[in-house]
Amino acid sequence: MTQEIWQSRPADLYGRRTHDRLFNALWGAITVFGGMAALSRWTPSRVAPVSRTIAAVITKREMVTSDVVALTLADPDGGLLPSWTPGGHIDVQLPSGRRRQYSLCGVPGRRTEYRIAVRRLDDGGGGSVEMHESYAEGDTLLFEGPRNAFYLGTGENEALFVIGGIGVTPMLPMLREAAQRGIDWRAVYAGRSRADMPLLDEVLAVDPDRVTVWADDEHGRFAGTEELLAGAGPQTAVYVCGPSAMLEAVRVTRDEHADAPLHYERFSPPPVVDGEPFEVELARSGRVLEIPADRSALDVMLDADPTTAYSCRQGFCGTCKVTVVSGDVDRRGRTAEGDEEMLVCVSRANGRRIVIDA
Ligand code: FES
Structure with missing residues (x-):
């Protein structure tokens, strides 16, 4: 135990x-x-859906500690970025296709530039390492948002x-x-x-x-x-x-x-509470993944395929939502899950097996 x-x-x-x-x-x-x-x-949370992709140019890249990089972003044409409020974040679309959320840490409400800061986690899901290694001053960064919960x-x-x-x-x-x-x-x-x-x-x-x-x-x-x-x-x-x-x-x-x-x-997923082991069957390949009581389906799916889409890992952004082909879902998300949907970062199975369209 x-x-x-x-x-x-x-x-x-x-x-x-x-x-x-x-x-x-x-x-x-x-x-x-x-x-x-x-x-x-x-x-x-009062998270509004994110609907459009915005391109920003990185005007400054600085290491603020030995493992934290701060990026300053601006509109490529010198215009204003969308309004934001303290506590808000953006969803960054990384070159690999990963999506990660980063809080805005600049001057409150300033729209001529945003600033984000990212701690490098070498044993994380790869997003922070990619943030550190993929962007230099002058590069373009794509994001959605901001939004604030x-x-x-x-x-x-x-x-x-x-x-x-x-x-x-x-x-x-x-x-x-x-x-x-x-x-x-x-x-x-x-x-x-x-x-x-x-x-x-x-x-x-x-x-x-x-x-x-x-x-x-x-x-x-x-x-x-x-x-x-x-x-x-x-x-x-x-x-x-x-x-x-x-x-x-x-x-x-x-x-x-x-x-x-x-x-x-x-900034990290909550521990699984009252988890029971179950199986996820990936309908397209027929592969069956064993989900232990103390891990999320997303964690195991990432082991099998590191490109599996996710962002918040906490059940509110909807990025990891999949279509359920069969099985009874124990829905634990903070954003809506339809009758045939499942947020694999937090939701689990009521029965032994869930079949998903993946
Ligand atoms: S990753 Fe955000 S809801 Fe699952």
Whole structure:
């Protein structure tokens, strides 16, 4: 059982898969209580469909940490890019056909240029590596959007922003907006070391007196929820963006203040909850894939075919939607799945086998 939990859990607060005892205890709590927390606090996203492809030119490419590249984008003809709001993201169409979502981290609302930042994950799905290696200044980048499922609420008087590593990208413009709106805000930015924390100088520049920096190498451990949520009162709106473990820990801890707003955005897929093994039959080839209890159908399909389309891996963008030929789908997506559709990143089978048109 312990091994099963280990295999299904995400990496630690910053993407590591070390077996430290504190994290084991934390993950155990998440495994037990996470589903309940999701039921009580989940807010459906307001994601509008993305409908047109836009070409932008890369006007600046810079490494902001040793493994994070920031790209500045502009209209090739010097015009304005579509309007956007803090927390918004674009869907990048990579040369390989992959699609990946990246938050806009430039000056809020600025339409003469966008900026995105991408952490390279050599053991990821290949998208971040392609982002790092495929684009130079002067190249064209195709994207759809922007769209936004992670807004700064209109009624907030007091807000805490909990940031983990590359989770800073949607948060930086939100901090700037909070400052502009006169919200009583604070931020906790956690990372392995200051050198590993992208855009740290810009976060501090918003208002250094309101930002707490937690660098693991300065404390000898990663931040617990007592540090991440220090000073958050019962009515404080909490925004969190970072790795799954950080997000789940904050979410579980804030459940004691169920009336206070809690907003979060994941950068990695959530762990499978209450998964049962099943089979996916690919109708066109007749190939049958075994889906274990702790993995998504998409993960196994990617093992078989790395070009399988996906983007968010969280059931809201619709990129991975397939047509179901036969079988009963346990629908778990946040975007609509029709009677003969399945989001393979999150949905599962009620029976033993699903046959899909793939
Ligand atoms: S990849 Fe976005 S819904 Fe499945």
